[in-house]
Amino acid sequence: MSKLKTMRQSTRKKCFILLGMLIAFGIFEILIATNTLSNQMQNLLVPMCYNIILAVSLNLVVGILGELSLGHAGFMCVGAFVGAFVSKVLGVLYPDLSKWIVFPLAFLIGGLVAAIFGLLVGFTILRLKGDYLAIVTLAAGEIIWNIFSVTYAAVDNGKIRFSLGGTNIKGLSPSAKQIATGAQGISGIDPLSSNAGVRFAIAFAITFVVVWLVLNFIHSRTGRAVQSYRDNRIAAESIGINITKYRLITIVLSAFLAGIAGVLYSHELGVISAKQEVFGYVMSINILVFVVLGGMGSTLGSIIAAVLLTVLPEWLRVLNDYRMLIYAVVLIGVMLINNNPTISSYVDAFKNKVKSLFKRKNKAKEAQ
Amino acid sequence: MNVLEVKDLSIQFGGLRAVDNFNMTIKKGQLYGLIGPNGAGKTTVFNMLTGVYKPTEGHIFLDGEEITGKPTIKINQMGIARTFQNIRLFGDMSVLNNVKAGLHNQIKCSLWSNLFRLPSNFKVEREMNKKAMSLLEVFGLDKFANHKAKNLPYGEQRKLEIARALATNPKLLLLDEPAAGMNPNETAELMENIRFIRDNFDMTILLIEHDMRLVSGICEELTVLNFGSVLAQGETSEVLNNPEVVKAYLGD
Structure with missing residues (x-):
């Protein structure tokens, strides 16, 4: 009996999270279909999705690997630009190509290029730990968005041309199609769908798969190796775990998923520009807030925090100028409550009560 | 010899x-x-x-x-496997997972089968669970399998460290x-x-x-x-x- 329970515990938790997501998705879709959801909320559904992806992917590095990364928005930036670039270029070169080929390609290439950036950063921080690693990731994130802010790209006579010099490409023919224009970024990106319900469905499907992958990763042989590094590096080495390899794997996977979130972001907004506020450390810190608020290492916590903190600033919009002030106060309040032993003991007691209720039910079933 | x-x-x-x-x-x-x-x-x-x-x-x-x-x-x-004078367990992982981490190089499967839950992943997990539980039983730790390692009493923590070292064969x-x-x-x-x-x-x-x-x-x-x-x-x-x-x- 106890053996069986052991094996099921992680699986049960996973099913609980995924099922909860499906139910939430169902409710939102019904609300959209019956037109009960306000326009403002409808516009927040896809941002919720990419924020969830950003949060669970950063949680892999911060909560599971145990290293503080402050450059997560950089990987998102790569995904956003590369994804948008792919779908625009394909749109120009092959106008007849179906959306169902263009978009998956955009997601795949956006994610892969972000993963390559992840690999580069991963190699850089191979021998770093703690504060030093945090600073390097911070710098890496800043470098990445700055690269995209000086990148020009155009399609000229069926050829793709780049310029990284901060000025537009020289000698373009009049028929050339400009794709990326430096600091102004990329505009006119096709939305995934014109229908809000369908757009949310696609975004949700991607988010669902990402969360599934992340949970699979954590509760697996690889995930245990990564967590053993987090808990005690010396002991992990002593049992023969190649920590360098697992650090790289985690950082690359996290960057890949952040890239996917970026592609989702650029296709939802339609216009992206490489700016400090959007892809700089401010965004990285915002993502970190999701992870810390949800409880480091907890995927469910990251998801809930991402959803709440996407909605909260919009709800606070009625307060006008005081909005960010109240937002900060709410954050401080939640952190204090999260860390308060008295309150958390109440929460634990409540959890145990719920659990014992379920157990009684199970026992009753067994008795029958 | x-x-x-x-x-x-x-x-x-x-x-x-x-x-x-x-x-x-x-x-x-x-x-x-x-x-x-x-x-x-x-x-x-x-x-x-x-x-x-x-x-x-x-x-x-x-x-x-x-x-x-x-x-x-x-x-x-x-x-060569070892334990430490000042205990070095994976405190936030379960007792069972500590031993399963020790089995890391004994029972292998690829990252892809982990990520996409291919059949080999389940086979490896079953094998690992069986082996890890039998090791925990040797030290009478099987009843703590789901506890966090850091919550074990001191003496049991020492035993768990030995079990983890043994898992590396x-x-x-x-x-x-x-x-x-x-x-x-x-x-x-x-x-x-x-x-x-x-x-x-x-x-x-x-x-x-x-x-x-x-x-x-x-x-x-x-x-x-x-x-x-x-x-x-x-x-x-x-x-x-x-x-x-x-x-x-x-x-x-």
């Missing part, structure tokens, strides 16, 4: 020669003790054997193969003060456990210990270290009655 052979091992930290000209031979299946007063260099020897420190001079052979200066990970894969097991902080009952139980491991896992064990009851109770041969050099070596009863050794421990 000699499982471990250490020849003229020395290490220098700046001006301090922490271990000097250390020699030791351990035969297969032996229960070997490494004792000595505080600061004698016992843990430093362990750290050289497991590749944490690179020795300045000398050679270490495991089963005839030279392992001197190899990285920790490689040495573990070649067959070593030829030689190094125990650094396994009985530290245990009461006499727990020590007696631990002695049973150590004998059981030697007999049932076909293991060679080298241990550092201060508890003389444990040392005289289970060790067959001893090496005594004092100020980094070997003071006495040989059969347990002989060594413990050696006047030099008594002097080093109790003073004149």
Whole structure:
């Protein structure tokens, strides 16, 4: 009996999270279909999705690997630009190509290029730990968005041309199609769908798969190796775990998923520009807030925090100028409550009560 | 057959020669003790054997193969597992997962089968669970399988560390003060456990210990270290009655 329970515990938790997501998705879709959801909320559904992806992917590095990364928005930036670039270029070169080929390609290439950036950063921080690693990731994130802010790209006579010099490409023919224009970024990106319900469905499907992958990763042989590094590096080495390899794997996977979130972001907004506020450390810190608020290492916590903190600033919009002030106060309040032993003991007691209720039910079933 | 052979091992930290000209031979299946007063260099020897420190001079052979200066990970894969004087468990992972992490190189599957839950992932998990539970049962830890490792009582944590080291399927097991902080009952139980491991896992064990009851109770041969050099070596009863050794421990 106890053996069986052991094996099921992680699986049960996973099913609980995924099922909860499906139910939430169902409710939102019904609300959209019956037109009960306000326009403002409808516009927040896809941002919720990419924020969830950003949060669970950063949680892999911060909560599971145990290293503080402050450059997560950089990987998102790569995904956003590369994804948008792919779908625009394909749109120009092959106008007849179906959306169902263009978009998956955009997601795949956006994610892969972000993963390559992840690999580069991963190699850089191979021998770093703690504060030093945090600073390097911070710098890496800043470098990445700055690269995209000086990148020009155009399609000229069926050829793709780049310029990284901060000025537009020289000698373009009049028929050339400009794709990326430096600091102004990329505009006119096709939305995934014109229908809000369908757009949310696609975004949700991607988010669902990402969360599934992340949970699979954590509760697996690889995930245990990564967590053993987090808990005690010396002991992990002593049992023969190649920590360098697992650090790289985690950082690359996290960057890949952040890239996917970026592609989702650029296709939802339609216009992206490489700016400090959007892809700089401010965004990285915002993502970190999701992870810390949800409880480091907890995927469910990251998801809930991402959803709440996407909605909260919009709800606070009625307060006008005081909005960010109240937002900060709410954050401080939640952190204090999260860390308060008295309150958390109440929460634990409540959890145990719920659990014992379920157990009684199970026992009753067994008795029958 | 000699499982471990250490020849003229020395290490220098700046001006301090922490271990000097250390020699030791351990035969297969032996229960070997490494004792000595505080600061004698016992843990430093362990750290050289497991590749944490690179020795300045000398050679270490495991089963005839030279392992001197190899990285920790490689040495573990070649067959030396250890526990630590100050317990180093994976505190936030469950007791079961601690042992499963130890099985990492024994039962393998690819990252892709982990990520996409391919059949090989489930097969590996089943195998790991079975093996890990049987190891936990040896130490009576199976009832704690789902607890976080950091929430275990002290004595159980020590046992879990041994179980995790055993999971890596070593030829030689190094125990650094396994009985530290245990009461006499727990020590007696631990002695049973150590004998059981030697007999049932076909293991060679080298241990550092201060508890003389444990040392005289289970060790067959001893090496005594004092100020980094070997003071006495040989059969347990002989060594413990050696006047030099008594002097080093109790003073004149």
